[in-house]
Amino acid sequence: ASIASAPQTIAQLQQQLDQLDNQLSQGQYDRNSLFATISRFCDQYQLSLLEFGEEHRWQEGQITYINNPLQVAGSYQNILRLMYLLEQQQRSGYLSHCKMNMQRKSRRTKKEELRAEIHVQYLEIDQ
Secondary structure: OOOOOHHHHHHHHHHHHHHHHHHHHOOOOOOOHHHHHHHHHHHHOOOOEEEOOEEEEEEEOEHHHHHEEEEEEEOHHHHHHHHHHHHHHHHOOOOEEEEEEEEEEOOOOOOOOEEEEEEEEEEEEEE
């Protein structure tokens, strides 16, 4: 019975996904809200917000792309939690780029920390 209803279930899930993507692209962009969400998360999960860079905007056809770069440091699990929060739970935008690397905190102590450069991209569609 589940095999017979699989195409119908897939169609329903695809429709839900399309609706969520449409809501994300049609929603209101708020840079201050994005910053507040990231700051609260970093405080709660012991991440260091190293940089919240200038947004970059460009337009291609009817779509305006807004890219927000940020840089955090902390544990691998907490960085992944932040990325999941931004893209899946809060629907703050799409993660268009993520680069992680280990960097030395101090030459004297030789301690290292994991840093992540994340780009959150938001789409505005002109109608």
